Amino acid sequence: AAVPAGARGLVVFTSGTTGAPKPVELTPRMLFASATASASVLGWRDGDRWLCPLPVAHVGGLSVITRCVIARATAVIDDLDGFERHRATLGSIVPAQLPALCDRDAPPAVRAVLVGGAAAPERLLARARARGWPLLRTYGMTEACSQVATERAPGAGLRPLPGIDVRIASDGRIEVSGPTVAGGRLRTGDLGRWTADGGLVVLGRADDVIVTGGENVHPALVEDALRSHPAIADACAFGLPDERWGQIVGAAIVAPAGVDDADLAEHLGRSLPAFARPRRVALVDALPLTAAGKADRRAAARLSTRPFPRG
Structure with a gap:
């Protein structure tokens, strides 16, 4: 059934990395659009299980749940051992969890692991990928229902998700618009630039x-x-x-x-x-x-x- 335009969603707080956490209302239409855009990149396969070793009170963990509910797939709430324990095929982690992956081989069932929430050290990415982990860097934020841009293949560079418009303002700020954003264009607190081949490089927070x-x-x-x-x-x-x-x-x-x-x-x-x-x-x-x-x-x-x- 179609999601009513005026349907109320839920309120999620930002992580408060550079200031006090602030509430953000995410509507059902925004959540559905985000899940659809993510699925258009990763796709869904029979038997997919998405591991979520993240707090579900934040958008990174919450989005795993919403994607799986919409796709009628299995969401697994567990630590990193869940990749093997539950034969997870997908996963979402933050860079702080990369060292743990560097110490273990990826189970054969794993086909993609999203790494987001902060800049991921290249050396750790390389070490984990050498152990067979198919890591895809992502860039996103609470105000845009999680993902804005992601790698299509390991090391391929960030590309905006389908339907998401990303621009770099004259002062270097990243601006985002599309169905995952409320109220038109979102002027983020992040600085970025484009590579020669159209990849997005996130330089960090303007306040930092x-x-x-x-x-x-x-x-x-x-x-x-x-x-x-x-x-x-x-x-x-x-x-x-x-x-x-x-x-x-x-x-x-x-x-x-x-x-x-x-x-x-x-x-x-x-x-x-x-x-x-x-x-x-x-x-x-x-x-x-x-x-x-x-x-x-x-x-x-x-x-x-x-x-x-x-x-």
Whole structure:
């Protein structure tokens, strides 16, 4: 039956990564459009089971349930062991769960695993894919009923879902419109750009940009450079107040076996300009995370840091 235009849906709160969580009303029509767009990319097969090791109070977990209900497929609420325990064929995870996949081979039944909610470290993606995990990066948000863009094949680059219009505004903000968005065009808090072949690159939150001495630094670029060092398992970059520069770059670093400062500084000097290199770092066992499994940048910025050479 058709969904009535005025039908009320449900209220989901955003993850509150950069501010207080805010309520977002998602109508049945929006949820149906999102599930349909997702299915047009992944498709449904007989016997599909979608594993959801995510909180269902957030849109990432909730969308797994709605997709399965609409498709009359099986949703499995379990941890990552559910891939083998329940012979799941599909899954949705956040980047914080990638290390666990790197330590196990993918069961043969798994055909696609969506990775979203935050930027996924390329090295972890590569390690997990080497173990047979068919990982597809996604980009989305609560206000758009979860997915906005996804990879069609591992490493192929983000492409907007069918029916979803994505534009980059003159100030670099990502704007989204389509049947999964209420009230016309949604101006997101994210910055992005297009690749030469039409892929979407998400640079990070506009509010997270570090302004140091008049230069803009995207934390994601700093994090990518840090993670490319073989001793660094994960990293989170942030701005710290500074009387001279306004802000300086700080970073929380996960290096299980330790890391030599001089070696890391030399490594960063190959890919980052001097102003973008961390001046202070905190060595931690694990990054602080939000309830949704995203790196908590505000909590990381409150960690005790020490000076770090810029090379």
